[in-house]
Amino acid sequence: MGLPNASGDLSTEVEVDAFRRLFPLRFYKKHLFESIRPDARPLGRARETTIALGAVASANGSALAKIGSTTMLAAIKMEVMTPSLETPDEGCIAIDFHMPPICSPIVRPGRPAEGAPVVAKQLSDTILSSGMINLKELSLVSGKAAWMAYLDIYCLDADGALFDTALLSAVAAFSHLEIPVVSLNDDGKIVLSEEQGLSDREPVNKEKRKINLSSVPFSLTCVLHKNYILADPTAEEESIMDTIVTVVLDSSSQLVSLHKPGGTVLAYTSAIQDCIALTRQRVKELQKILEEGISGMEVD
Amino acid sequence: MEVDREDGRSQNQLRPLACSRNILHRAHGSASWSQGDTKVLAAVYGPKAGTKKNENPEKACIEVIWKPKTGQIGKPEKEYEMILKRTLESVCILTVNPNTTTSIIVQVVNDDGALLPSAINAACMALVDAGIPMKHLAVAICCCVAKSGYVILDPTKLEEQKMKAFAYLVFPNSVHSVLPEGSLRVEGEPIENGIITSVTHVDDYFYCLERGRAASVKLSDFLRRNLQQQSTDSSKAG
Numbered sequence: 001m002g003l004p005n006a007s008g009d010l011s012t013e014v015e016v017d018a019f020r021r022l023f024p025l026r027f028y029k030k031h032l033f034e035s036i037r038p039d040a041r042p043l044g045r046a047r048e049t050t051i052a053l054g055a056v057a058s059a060n061g062s063a064l065a066k067i068g069s070t071t072m073l074a075a076i077k078m079e080v081m082t083p084s085l086e087t088p089d090e091g092c093i094a095i096d097f098h099m100p101p102i103c104s105p106i107v108r109p110g111r112p113a114e115g116a117p118v119v120a121k122q123l124s125d126t127i128l129s130s131g132m133i134n135l136k137e138l139s140l141v142s143g144k145a146a147w148m149a150y151l152d153i154y155c156l157d158a159d160g161a162l163f164d165t166a167l168l169s170a171v172a173a174f175s176h177l178e179i180p181v182v183s184l185n186d187d188g189k190i191v192l193s194e195e196q197g198l199s200d201r202e203p204v205n206k207e208k209r210k211i212n213l214s215s216v217p218f219s220l221t222c223v224l225h226k227n228y229i230l231a232d233p234t235a236e237e238e239s240i241m242d243t244i245v246t247v248v249l250d251s252s253s254q255l256v257s258l259h260k261p262g263g264t265v266l267a268y269t270s271a272i273q274d275c276i277a278l279t280r281q282r283v284k285e286l287q288k289i290l291e292e293g294i295s296g297m298e299v300d
Numbered sequence: 301m302e303v304d305r306e307d308g309r310s311q312n313q314l315r316p317l318a319c320s321r322n323i324l325h326r327a328h329g330s331a332s333w334s335q336g337d338t339k340v341l342a343a344v345y346g347p348k349a350g351t352k353k354n355e356n357p358e359k360a361c362i363e364v365i366w367k368p369k370t371g372q373i374g375k376p377e378k379e380y381e382m383i384l385k386r387t388l389e390s391v392c393i394l395t396v397n398p399n400t401t402t403s404i405i406v407q408v409v410n411d412d413g414a415l416l417p418s419a420i421n422a423a424c425m426a427l428v429d430a431g432i433p434m435k436h437l438a439v440a441i442c443c444c445v446a447k448s449g450y451v452i453l454d455p456t457k458l459e460e461q462k463m464k465a466f467a468y469l470v471f472p473n474s475v476h477s478v479l480p481e482g483s484l485r486v487e488g489e490p491i492e493n494g495i496i497t498s499v500t501h502v503d504d505y506f507y508c509l510e511r512g513r514a515a516s517v518k519l520s521d522f523l524r525r526n527l528q529q530q531s532t533d534s535s536k537a538g
Contacts, residue, residue: 117378262390
C-alpha cells in the first residue's frame with residue numbers, strides 16, 4: 001500500500017500507518033482520487049457479508065450476522081402474555097439493542113454507549129413500520145393470550161454500519177424463528193407442551209410453525225464526502241466523514257426509511273437517488289445471502 | 301385533490317408560527333417557537349471552555365439536552381438529541397472557537413405534532429440570539445403521506461397518527477442574493493437532514509421533498525421578518 005511519491009509533502013517522510021493516523025482526511029483523499037478505498041474496495045461495494053442461523057441454541061430464533069468485521073448476535077425468546085384491551089388479537093415485539101464493552105474501545109462498562117439508544121429506536125421503528133411481521137400471527141387465544149417476542153441484539157464487534165448489521169441479524173433471526181407448541185391446561189392457562197403427541201390436552205397450535213415474513217426490509221448505510229458516496233463505511237471512515245445516510249428498502253423496492261441526521265455535506269436530490277440505487281443493488285445481494293442461509297439450515 | 305383537514309387548512313398550509321427571542325435572562329441565548337399548539341423552548345449556554353472526552357478538540361463541540369414535557373428520558377429523547385446535535389453541528393461554524401462546548405437545552409412545552417422540526421427551528425433562533433456564528437439557518441418542516449397518497453404539511457398530532465408515513469426535512473434557509481443575477485447556480489436545492497419512516501414509494505419521497513422545499517421558502521421569509529423586526533426594536537430601546 002504505497003503512497004505516490006510525486007507529491008512533495010510529508011507523505012514521503014512518514015510511514016504509512018503514522019500518516020493514516022495523523023492525517024486521515026488526506027490519506028483518504030489520495031485513495032478517493034483513484035476511486036478506491038484503503039481496503040481495496042471500490043466506492044460502491046459493501047464488505048463481505050455472512051449470516052449464520054441458529055447461533056443460540058436455547059433461543060426460539062437466533063442469528064449471527066457479520067458485515068466485514070461488524071458482528072451482531074440476535075436472539076428471540078417468546079413468552080405468553082395477555083394482550084392489551086385495544087388490540088386483543090395482536091401479539092407484541094420488544095426490540096432491544098445492546099453495545100457491551102467488548103465491541104469497541106469507546107464503550108466502557110457502567111456507561112451506556114451514546115449510539116446504542118439511537119440504533120435501538122431506529123431498529124424498532126423500521127421493523128414495526130415495515131410490516132414485516134403481522135402481529136395477528138402472534139395471537140393465541142383472542143383477548144386472553146398472545147405471544148410476546150423479545151428480540152435482543154448484541155453488538156460483538158463495532159466496525160461501522162451498525163444499523164445495517166443489526167437489521168440483517170434481526171431479519172435473519174425472525175426467519176429462523178419457530179413458535180413453540182403450547183396447549184391450554186385445565187386452569188385456562190397456556191403451558192408449553194414438552195413433546196408433541198403427548199395428549200391429554202389439546203394443543204393450541206399443532207406444531208412448531210415458522211412465522212410468515214412479508215416485505216422484508218434491508219438497508220445500506222452510505223457516507224457522503226464532497227461528491228463521493230462511499231457504501232458501507234468502516235468505523236474509521238464513519239469517524240472522519242461525518243455525513244451518514246441510511247436507506248432502508250423492502251423486498252419490493254419500496255422505501256421504508258431514509259435517515260440522514262445532519263452532517264457537513266448537504267445532500268442534493270441526485271446524491272439521494274444514487275444512494276437509493278446503491279441500496280437497491282445491495283437488497284438483491286442480501287436477499288440471496290439470506291436465502292442461502294435459510295436453505296442451509298433446512299438441509300440439516 | 302381537495303383534502304379536508306380537521307382544522308380547515310389546505311394541504312400545503314402551515315399552522316400559525318410565532319417566535320420570540322431573549323425570553324430567558326440567565327441564558328446566553330433563548331427562543332420560544334410555536335407552530336399552532338406545538339410549543340418548544342430552547343436555551344443556549346456557551347461557548348464554554350473544554351470539550352467532552354471523545355470529541356475533536358480542534359473544533360467547537362455542541363451538546364444537546366432534550367427535556368420532554370412529562371416522563372423520564374428514554375430512547376426517543378436520545379435520538380432527538382443526536383439528530384439535533386448533528387444538524388446544528390453542520391449549521392454552525394465550528395472552527396471559529398475551537399476547544400469549546402456550546403450547550404443547547406430544548407424543553408418541550410406542548411407537543412401537538414411536528415415536534416422535532418419545531419425544536420430545530422427553536423434551537424436555530426436561540427443560537428442566533430446567543431450570537432453563535434453560523435453558516436446559514438436550518439429551516440425544518442414535517443410532511444406526511446397518507447394511505448391514499450396525498451401529502452400534507454405540518455400535521456397535528458391527530459393527523460400524524462393517522463398517516464402512513466412522515467418525513468422530517470431540514471433545509472438551509474433560502475438565500476436572498478444582493479447581486480442582481482443569481483449567484484445560485486446550484487442544480488437543485490440541497491437538504492440537510494431527512495428522516496422518513498414507514499413504507500412509501502420512492503417517488504412519494506421526492507414529492508415530499510418538493511413540497512417541503514416550497515414550504516421552507518415561506519418559513520425562511522418568516523424567520524427573516526422576525527429577525528429584522530426584533531433587531532430594529534432593540535436599536536430603538538437602546
